[in-house]
Amino acid sequence: MPRCREGMFEKILIANRGEIALRIIRACKELGIRTVAVYSEADVHSMHVRQADEAICIGPAQSAKSYLNIAAIISAAEIADVEAIHPGYGFLAENAHFAEICESCGIRFIGPRPENIRLMGNKVEALTTVKKAGIAILPGSEGVVSDRDRALTVAKRIGYPVMIKAVAGGGGRGMRIAHNDVSLANAFLTAQAESEAGFGDPAVYIEKRIEQPRHVEVQILADAHGHVIHLNERDCSIQRRHQKLIEESPSPRLSPRIRAKMGRAAVRVAEAIGYVSAGTVEFLLNRDGYFYFLEMNTRIQVEHPVTEIVTQVDIVKEQIRIAQGKALKLQQSKVGLFGHAIECRINAEDWERDFAPCAGRVTAYSAPGGPGVRVDSHVYAGYEIPSYYDSMVGKVICVGHTRESAISRMRRALDEYIIEGVKTTIPLHRLILSDPRFRKGKYYTDFVDDLIEVQKKKKA
Amino acid sequence: MNIKEIKDIVTLMNENEINEFVIEREGFKLSIRRGPQFEKGPAITQVAVPGAPAVSSPPPSPPPTVGSREPESAFIVSPMVGTFYSAASSDSPPFVAVGQEVDEETVVCIIEAMKVMNEIKAERKGKILEALVENGEAVEFGKKLFRMSGG
Numbered sequence: 286m287p288r289c290r291e292g293m294f295e296k297i298l299i300a301n302r303g304e305i306a307l308r309i310i311r312a313c314k315e316l317g318i319r320t321v322a323v324y325s326e327a328d329v330h331s332m333h334v335r336q337a338d339e340a341i342c343i344g345p346a347q348s349a350k351s352y353l354n355i356a357a358i359i360s361a362a363e364i365a366d367v368e369a370i371h372p373g374y375g376f377l378a379e380n381a382h383f384a385e386i387c388e389s390c391g392i393r394f395i396g397p398r399p400e401n402i403r404l405m406g407n408k409v410e411a412l413t414t415v416k417k418a419g420i421a422i423l424p425g426s427e428g429v430v431s432d433r434d435r436a437l438t439v440a441k442r443i444g445y446p447v448m449i450k451a452v453a454g455g456g457g458r459g460m461r462i463a464h465n466d467v468s469l470a471n472a473f474l475t476a477q478a479e480s481e482a483g484f485g486d487p488a489v490y491i492e493k494r495i496e497q498p499r500h501v502e503v504q505i506l507a508d509a510h511g512h513v514i515h516l517n518e519r520d521c522s523i524q525r526r527h528q529k530l531i532e533e534s535p536s537p538r539l540s541p542r543i544r545a546k547m548g549r550a551a552v553r554v555a556e557a558i559g560y561v562s563a564g565t566v567e568f569l570l571n572r573d574g575y576f577y578f579l580e581m582n583t584r585i586q587v588e589h590p591v592t593e594i595v596t597q598v599d600i601v602k603e604q605i606r607i608a609q610g611k612a613l614k615l616q617q618s619k620v621g622l623f624g625h626a627i628e629c630r631i632n633a634e635d636w637e638r639d640f641a642p643c644a645g646r647v648t649a650y651s652a653p654g655g656p657g658v659r660v661d662s663h664v665y666a667g668y669e670i671p672s673y674y675d676s677m678v679g680k681v682i683c684v685g686h687t688r689e690s691a692i693s694r695m696r697r698a699l700d701e702y703i704i705e706g707v708k709t710t711i712p713l714h715r716l717i718l719s720d721p722r723f724r725k726g727k728y729y730t731d732f733v734d735d736l737i738e739v740q741k742k743k744k745a
Numbered sequence: 746m747n748i749k750e751i752k753d754i755v756t757l758m759n760e761n762e763i764n765e766f767v768i769e770r771e772g773f774k775l776s777i778r779r780g781p782q783f784e785k786g787p788a789i790t791q792v793a794v795p796g797a798p799a800v801s802s803p804p805p806s807p808p809p810t811v812g813s814r815e816p817e818s819a820f821i822v823s824p825m826v827g828t829f830y831s832a833a834s835s836d837s838p839p840f841v842a843v844g845q846e847v848d849e850e851t852v853v854c855i856i857e858a859m860k861v862m863n864e865i866k867a868e869r870k871g872k873i874l875e876a877l878v879e880n881g882e883a884v885e886f887g888k889k890l891f892r893m894s895g896g
Binding site for chain 2 (some may be wrong): 343351371
């Protein structure tokens, strides 16, 4: 029997850990909602456990037995008698099966409907749906490519270079480039094998590879009554091996005309699939300002604070309100851009040694502060970073009136940031922020990889 | 205070799992702290299950380190999150009693999770010395259920 009442949730369980669990707890506290944290044995001293009203140990350190353990999480939700679960990002956030189980147990899943997750989780179906909605997609196979010969045919039609991507993949994982027929044959088989290993499904598809692309994504919010708005874009082109390092909003050198066009396109995608909750529509922008749909992320994203700061909208609170059945109060015409925001993702990694993760004890910790600085982190002095999960230590988000002032502020903030006992990627961020190409806004997704290569050569 | 005395204090702290020690005298103050800055947050609030009294449990002791089982402790710990039941049904006798000898295959309790009744076995030989949870109590992973001899 559904326990969820219309109106307010009284208690929410956060099915996640680290900084995002803390983020969700903060939103709940401000809404007067009681919080239940779940944690693995490795996270007993974690900040999200400390800050929640209740905490339940759900398993040993291994993610599969704890944060990915659906039975344990649902069981915890039942004994704590919560009305809703917020899945955060990663882990079970885009697991349609988990979303379905929540609903069948009378627990509201704070996120999109299971069918939204499934549809957008299948990258080929997503492309088909989006194309039908009249949004441009990259030239490609537009379907599963099941053998090498077909791959070669597609590549011949669209021209090299091409990307081979996993149908069940996403988030920059499970992708291979091929520049010619020879490398395509190999890359195709490798991509299939990696896809099987990584996502349990060997199906791959092919897309044209854009030279010097910019990765620009649009944040959308949709309520359960069919009202969809966008909160403008984030430029996430600063990446290393397809993993984002720095994000900013608005995108530098994106004209207001293209911004509006992209926003409308993102809204159209969400409307076409009857999407509910927060989501992000990713586009690739080519040098001439044309954009193509890449994929849609059916969850809240790591870089959501960038949008929160420039639009002054609390995305997590909106997710909770939407899940409670409330109509979106914010009108598209009222969505503003208040300044320029940049986020740096700080990882406990040794960037000079191929980003080797550095688990260990943080012996000294002092986060930056002052005007226009926001730090989303679960770390504290004495905290032992576990080796079982991702290595993100925190996110620094700075806002300024202009892009230049935001960059200066970020450099000031990173200079202030004290994290001792583990190596972090702060030095790499400093390098990027002082690079003239970054400061001019002239960068593309291969920018960081190039920068690192240059640094390596210098040291050699 | 000399270095040997301080070493003794640290040893005593470790042996007795004391996390903070402060001593203050005229012109002298020594403060020693083990572990992270703060203790873990509160334990789960017990949920009132029909037929069972609502019990609030004290903050649990830190769970055992990952993958290990302290050799000298003999506890049956919960392998899952759920609700503890000491008997198969409300009119059945409890599975085990204090003082009872059990072996690896003895069912000691049921933990209900998502409407599935899971029989929990002792998985070791020994005598049940103490039941640490009450019938109907919500338990988390790693929660100590029974204290046993034969460790």
